[in-house]
Structures are given as C-alpha cells and as structure tokens.
Amino acid sequence: MTVNWREHLVSGARIAHGQLCAAGTHVFVTNILDSSAEGAGRDEVLESYSVLQPVHIDAALSYAAELAREESVLPVLAL
DSSP states (O other), rough: OOOGGGTTTBBBHHHGGOOETTTTTTTTTTHHHHHTTTTOOOOHHHSSSTTTHHHHHHHHHHHHHHHHHEEEEEOOOOO
C-alpha cells in the first residue's frame, strides 16, 4: 500500500522557510531522499534523524515517485 505523502509531509512559510519537511520535524524531504540515494538504509536514516518515524521515509519516497510520474526532469538518452 502506498503512503499518502500529503498526510506526513508539510511545508509553509513558517516551517523551515517553505521547504517540504517530515510533519512534526524540521527534517527536509530532500535530506531523506539524499540519504537514501547515497545508499543509507531505513535504519541509518532513522538513526541520523532521530525525530523521524518510518512513515516519514515512506512518505518521502511516495512524494518522489509522484514527482517522477508527473515531471520529466532530465531527458533520457537512447543508448
């Protein structure tokens, strides 16, 4: 089951200068995704950001997946 990221991620002018964060924290979603992209496992991310809950990681991944479906960030080159 996919997590509804809108229930677990927040942004606003008064929250971390408008950056998307895990709800109830000041941990940027980009930090969660960067850590995952660099090879950190779920337990490592949770250890690095002790205020996070596992659902925050799931929400960040759901958010990234939705962006990937909706946006074409980089052109894919044919090999």
